[in-house]
Amino acid sequence: MAPTLFTNVNILEGTGVLPYRGSVLVEGNRIRQVGRSTSAITPAGATLIDGAGATLMPGMVEAHTHFSWNDAATLSGIQTMPLEEHVLWCAKVAKRYLHAGFTSCLGAACAKPRLDVVIRNAINNGQIPGPRYLAASQEITVPGGLGDETLPHLPFPEFSFGVNVNGAEDMRKSVRMFLKYGVDSIKINLSGDNFVPGADSHTAWMTDAEVAAAVEEVKMRGKRIIVHARSKASIQQALRHGIELIYHASFTDTETLDMMEAAKERIFVVPGIAILYALLNESEQWGVTREIATGWGYQLEWDAALDSLSKMHKRGIRVLPGGDYGFAFTPHCQNARDLEFFVKYLGFTPMEAIRSTTLYGGQIMLRGHELGAIKEGWLADLLLVDGDPLANLSILRDPKRILAVMKDGVFAKAPTIASQRAWGQAA
Amino acid sequence: MADTLFTNVRVFDGGGEAPFTGDVLVQGNKISRVVKAGFGQSSAPVLGARIIDGAGAFLMPGMIEAHTHFSWNDQPTLDAIQRMPPEEHILWCSEVAKKYLDMGWTSCVGAAAAKPRLDVVIRNAINDGTIVGPRYLAASQEITVPGGLGDTTAPHLPQHEFAFGAIVSGAEEMRRCVRMFAKYGVDSIKINLSGESITGMPSEMSQFTSEEVRVCVEESKAWGKRVSAHARSSWAVKECIKQGIEVIYHASFTDAEALDMLEANKLKHHVAPGLAWLINTCHHASQWGLTPEVTRKMGYHRELEAAIESMKAMRRRHSNLARGRLRLCMDAAWHQRERPGVLRQVRRYEQHGGIVVSHCLGRADDDDGQADRLHSRRLPCRHLARGWRPARRHHRIARQGPHLVGDERWCLPPRAAGRRWPTGAQRCTTQCDPLELRSTPWPQPSLPT
Numbered sequence: 001m002a003p004t005l006f007t008n009v010n011i012l013e014g015t016g017v018l019p020y021r022g023s024v025l026v027e028g029n030r031i032r033q034v035g036r037s038t039s040a041i042t043p044a045g046a047t048l049i050d051g052a053g054a055t056l057m058p059g060m061v062e063a064h065t066h067f068s069w070n071d072a073a074t075l076s077g078i079q080t081m082p083l084e085e086h087v088l089w090c091a092k093v094a095k096r097y098l099h100a101g102f103t104s105c106l107g108a109a110c111a112k113p114r115l116d117v118v119i120r121n122a123i124n125n126g127q128i129p130g131p132r133y134l135a136a137s138q139e140i141t142v143p144g145g146l147g148d149e150t151l152p153h154l155p156f157p158e159f160s161f162g163v164n165v166n167g168a169e170d171m172r173k174s175v176r177m178f179l180k181y182g183v184d185s186i187k188i189n190l191s192g193d194n195f196v197p198g199a200d201s202h203t204a205w206m207t208d209a210e211v212a213a214a215v216e217e218v219k220m221r222g223k224r225i226i227v228h229a230r231s232k233a234s235i236q237q238a239l240r241h242g243i244e245l246i247y248h249a250s251f252t253d254t255e256t257l258d259m260m261e262a263a264k265e266r267i268f269v270v271p272g273i274a275i276l277y278a279l280l281n282e283s284e285q286w287g288v289t290r291e292i293a294t295g296w297g298y299q300l301e302w303d304a305a306l307d308s309l310s311k312m313h314k315r316g317i318r319v320l321p322g323g324d325y326g327f328a329f330t331p332h333c334q335n336a337r338d339l340e341f342f343v344k345y346l347g348f349t350p351m352e353a354i355r356s357t358t359l360y361g362g363q364i365m366l367r368g369h370e371l372g373a374i375k376e377g378w379l380a381d382l383l384l385v386d387g388d389p390l391a392n393l394s395i396l397r398d399p400k401r402i403l404a405v406m407k408d409g410v411f412a413k414a415p416t417i418a419s420q421r422a423w424g425q426a427a
Numbered sequence: 428m429a430d431t432l433f434t435n436v437r438v439f440d441g442g443g444e445a446p447f448t449g450d451v452l453v454q455g456n457k458i459s460r461v462v463k464a465g466f467g468q469s470s471a472p473v474l475g476a477r478i479i480d481g482a483g484a485f486l487m488p489g490m491i492e493a494h495t496h497f498s499w500n501d502q503p504t505l506d507a508i509q510r511m512p513p514e515e516h517i518l519w520c521s522e523v524a525k526k527y528l529d530m531g532w533t534s535c536v537g538a539a540a541a542k543p544r545l546d547v548v549i550r551n552a553i554n555d556g557t558i559v560g561p562r563y564l565a566a567s568q569e570i571t572v573p574g575g576l577g578d579t580t581a582p583h584l585p586q587h588e589f590a591f592g593a594i595v596s597g598a599e600e601m602r603r604c605v606r607m608f609a610k611y612g613v614d615s616i617k618i619n620l621s622g623e624s625i626t627g628m629p630s631e632m633s634q635f636t637s638e639e640v641r642v643c644v645e646e647s648k649a650w651g652k653r654v655s656a657h658a659r660s661s662w663a664v665k666e667c668i669k670q671g672i673e674v675i676y677h678a679s680f681t682d683a684e685a686l687d688m689l690e691a692n693k694l695k696h697h698v699a700p701g702l703a704w705l706i707n708t709c710h711h712a713s714q715w716g717l718t719p720e721v722t723r724k725m726g727y728h729r730e731l732e733a734a735i736e737s738m739k740a741m742r743r744r745h746s747n748l749a750r751g752r753l754r755l756c757m758d759a760a761w762h763q764r765e766r767p768g769v770l771r772q773v774r775r776y777e778q779h780g781g782i783v784v785s786h787c788l789g790r791a792d793d794d795d796g797q798a799d800r801l802h803s804r805r806l807p808c809r810h811l812a813r814g815w816r817p818a819r820r821h822h823r824i825a826r827q828g829p830h831l832v833g834d835e836r837w838c839l840p841p842r843a844a845g846r847r848w849p850t851g852a853q854r855c856t857t858q859c860d861p862l863e864l865r866s867t868p869w870p871q872p873s874l875p876t
Contacts, residue, residue: 084517084548088557091518118514127522 001409002045003027006382008038009051012389014058014358014373016351019390024056026380029409034376049415054403055388057354058372059103059381060396061361062131062322062335064247064270067093067119068111069326073286075161076149078111078326086112090119093332094130100333101396103381103407104365107136108226108247108270108323109187111161117182129412132365132381134185136226137178138163140171140214141189142205146196146228162189168213175217185224185245188214190234194296195279201250201301204233208240215241230301232256239263245364247323248272249312250305257308261315268364271309272323273341274330276302283329310347318360319346321353336396343393350390380409429477430454434470436481438463441488451486452476489533492561493699494676497523497549498541503715505591505626506579508541516542520549524560537566538655538676538699539617541591547612564615567608568593569657570601570643571619575634576626576657592619598642605643609650615674616647620656620663624725625708625717630659631680631726637666644670659730661685668692677701678741679734686737690744700738705731 004026011034012019023040025033033040042048067090072078081089090110097105110116116135123130139162141147147162157164165171175186190206192199199205218225226245227238235249239259249269252260260267279293280302293299313319321338324330339357342348348356362372371379384404387395395401405413431453438461439446450470452460464470497520502508511519527535540546546565553560569592571577577592587594593608595601605616620635622628647654648671655674658664661682667675668688675698681689689696708717709727722728 082544082548083513084544085552087514087517088521088548088552091521092557114512114514118512118518122515122518127518 001028002047003032003043004047004049004406004409004411005040005042006049006051006056006384007040007042009054009056009384010388011374012055012057012354013375014355015375016355016359018351019055019388021053024374024382026382026406026409029380031374031376031378031380031382034374049384049404051384055383055385056374057383057385057389058358058362058374059131059383059405059407060101060336060357061104061106061320061365061372062097062102062325063106063268063320063357063361063364064108064272064323065097065102065105065133066108066110066324066326067097067105068115069324069332070111071326071328071331073328075147079149079159079161081111083112086115087118090115091122091128091130093326094119094123094128094133096333097335098129098131098407098412099402099405100335100399101383101385101402101405102131102335103383103405103412104132104361104371106134106245106270106322106364107183107185109136109139109162109228111138113138113163113178114181120184121182131407132371134365135183136185136187137175137181137183139187139189139228140165140174142166142210145199145203145205146189146192165210168207168209171210172213172217175214179217179221179223183223185226186214186218187226187228189228190237191229191231191248193228193230194298194301200297201230201248204229204231204237206234206237208237211237211241211243215243235260239267244268245270248305250276250301250308252304252308252311257311257315260312260317264315264317268318268320268360269309269312270320270323270364271305272338273302273305273309273345274334274338275324275327276305277341278327278329286328288329306345310345313346313348313352318356318363320356320360320364322357334397336393339393339396350393353393354389380406382406384415429475430459430473432470432473432476432478433486434478434480435464436484436486439485439487446485448483489561490531491534491536492527492532493536493674493697494538494701495527495532495535495563496538496540497527497535498545500541505577509579509589509591511541513542513545516545517548520545521552521558521560524549524553524558524563528559528561532561534562535560536564536655536674536699537613537615539566539569539592539657541568543568543593543608544611550614551612564653565613566655567605567611567613567616569617569619570595570604572596572634572639574628576619576621576623576628595639598636598638601639601642602646605646605650605652609647609652613652615653615655616643618643618654618656618672620658620666620672621660621677623657623659624727624730629726630677630730631661633660633662633666635666637670640666640670640672644672664689668696671695673697674699677734678737679705679730681737681740686740686744689741693744698738698741700734702731702734702738705734 005023007023009022009024010019011022011024020036021038022034022036023038024031025040068078068086070078070081070089107116119130120133120135122128123133139147141162141164143164143166148164149161150156150159163174165174178186188211190204192201192203194200215225224245225243226247227234227243228247229235229238230248230250232251232253235246235252235256236259238246244267246267246269248271276298279288279298280290283293309319321342322335325335326332339353342353342356343350359372362368365371371381383402385395386401386403389396402413404411404415433451436449436451437446438449438451440461447463449461449463451458452473498516500508500511500519537546549560550563550565552558553563569577571592571594573594573596577590578594579591580589593604595604608616618640620633620640622630622632622634624630644654653674654672655676656663656667656672657677658667658675659677659679661680664675664678664681664685665688673696675696677700678698705727709719709722709731712722
């Protein structure tokens with residue numbers, strides 16, 4: 001594969017360093033050279049991309065991805081898609097994420113047992129295009145909890161969005177099944193969600209014995225646990241059990257924040273606040289007015305979440321963007337909007353917001369030593385962006401402004417320059 | 428979508444006429460103009476059209492694969508096909524659909540799927556733009572009987588999920604089965620009326636009662652579905668005609684009565700023999716343990732000879748007909764073994780500037796597989812081709828939808844390489860005229876002995 005030289009680009013390293021004009025040479029799947037010269041010598045045979053001042057930044061990492069959420073408004077609407085269609089949906093979405101600039105995604109749960117695993121494998125063996133991916137299990141929950149979509153007269157597990165377990169041994173069995181299928185992470189719902197009747201965001205329903213069984217099995221096989229934890233009690237439960245990936249974390253108090261800060265070297269928080277925002281502000285066409293959402297408790301949660309997450313950020317806890325895109329009100333591939341939310345509502349600087357999806361993104365993908373920054377020797381996952389994201393983060397969710405996407409040294413979305421140069425076929 | 432004007436192409440219209448140099452204008456999804464060019468005359472300009480100068484390349488209708496199994500996954504046994512989990516299987520089908528289109532097959536007739544909904548889902552995904560693939564008619568699984576072709580359950584593993592086909596016993600079970608596939612949305616119901624020697628049930632053996640077949644057809648018709656049959660035995664062929672099964676696959680063994688019946692009903696039926704399977708099984712399957720000795724014992728060599736005789740007889744009856752024809756199509760079932768090699772080959776041709784690979788149409792036979800093994804070796808229609816003039820053979824391919832999978836490809840001119848064809852237009856071009864290959868002296872082909 002020919003080397004690629006990006007010249008005349010604004011290099012946004014992703015580490016927090018201010019951008020500078022320079023050149024980046026990619027050889028194989030690695031970044032070989034990063035320099036401040038804009039007239040770097042092109043190696044023989046290299047493809048030369050003159051960025052004309054565009055920004056070159058690391059590929060973004062989506063830290064809370066649900067490929068199998070199919071832009072339906074309800075969990076049941078996601079679940080009732082037949083298996084075959086669901087796989088094709090996931091394949092299509094995976095490609096869209098990559099083209100949208102997400103070169104890595106961390107699976108947060110899938111809607112049927114093997115969807116995530118199959119998509120990860122298909123990406124890895126080159127069958128379909130997609131981001132680097134870590135595959136998740138279905139959501140493991142308890143009867144009546146978030147994710148139990150069975151009905152009293154239809155108690156069959158196939159009707160359920162998540163997997164219902166009762167007791168530690170049941171949990172162990174379920175976790176083992178997913179590990180057998182080859183997941184990278186097990187997803188456990190430790191708290192509810194406001195749209196679930198009788199299991200709102202303040203709940204915490206799993207016994208410590210159940211969580212301990214899951215943790216034991218997962219650690220034994222060297223995998224990770226991801227928890228859905230909105231309530232204070234569920235966040236504390238996750239921390240007590242040494243769980244590193246905490247999703248949502250809306251409700252906290254000083255004690256909880258202290259516990260989190262003490263563990264800040266190993267934990268990641270991925271709040272997925274877009275869905276809170278969308279339900280309050282943008283979901284009328286699906287019948288969820290602001291009044292209804294407020295009645296469900298979303299205004300309360302939004303306020304609490306902004307407070308909690310701002311404090312976490314101040315304490316140096318890694319808070320990452322991404323999450324819960326794939327519902328009707330949070331359609332896929334608008335995920336970079338989270339960066340704007342972080343700046344507007346959580347007190348991030350634009351640079352900090354970008355760092356959270358690049359440098360921290362590489363860390364949450366378990367490749368903190370080689371992924372998520374433009375550094376010599378690191379993996380060549382790169383975006384060429386028309387404009388300065390630090391000045392306007394919203395360009396990161398405009399497909400026209402994402403000029404090129406490179407994953408592992410290969411263009412997933414090639415810059416259009418080459419084809420414009422080709423012989424035109426004018427009439 | 429911009430209009431496309433192909434200029435300076437050899438136009439083969441698919442109707443059996445000799446190709447001529449000219450221009451073809453595609454507007455939207457229709458061919459709106461076909462013009463013969465005079466010598467030295469430049470083509471009329473068309474405002475706003477994308478122009479593709481074919482530089483003398485061959486422009487022909489997209490080919491139609493009349494007996495397609497997207498879900499066969501290049502495995503040597505039915506059981507191994509069946510064992511692929513549904514998630515992987517649908518991705519496989521999606522990948523294969525794209526390959527077919529890339530190879531020049533703009534339409535495919537599904538001949539059976541390995542799991543109940545695979546074909547339907549792929550057809551829908553192609554139609555709604557989720558994936559890329561040919562026009563497609565979706566088939567059911569193969570409907571068979573306990574112990575018949577397609578029953579891959581083991582005595583200790585009787586669950587129907589282990590079965591390659593859908594197993595029915597009795598007319599009412601058949602009815603239920605057909606209704607299920609109709610509910611799923613198939614375009615055609617596939618029924619296995621005869622055996623298949625490799626499975627232990629000889630090809631000349633038949634299965635099903637006439638009553639079961641009758642119910643299958645009755646129920647399919649009630650839902651507006653077409654029926655296709657795996658029919659290698661003479662009884663099976665005759666049953667297709669008696670019961671009104673329009674699409675007859677294989678038809679290896681035909682007695683005089685069967686041929687008479689076929690001729691008498693020639694406008695109602697299509698025959699797609701799938702000769703590649705017989706040829707490859709007889710001669711090119713040693714690496715899977717199917718040496719010629721083994722396949723001879725299985726009866727495949729005898730079947731290949733019988734099939735050739737049957738097809739020749741059908742063709743003869745075709746030539747004697749004043750009007751209409753016995754529609755003879757070819758299929759590529761079980762071409763799985765060569766597909767990867769062929770793709771490599773195609774890539775090489777592309778790298779070398781898009782040289783044509785159209786040998787199937789007039790290329791020498793080489794039964795020993797030595798000479799020119801890369802393309803003419805596994806030509807499914809080469810035996811059939813003897814005695815047919817190229818134009819006529821070509822005509823069949825283009826018009827009636829026979830198949831040539833894999834062994835050739837209408838390569839794009841270098842300038843257009845890498846660019847998708849307007850699929851609605853259903854045309855492909857080649858770098859030289861496949862019909863001109865008739866100027867090559869044809870060595871007398873010899874049948875495998």
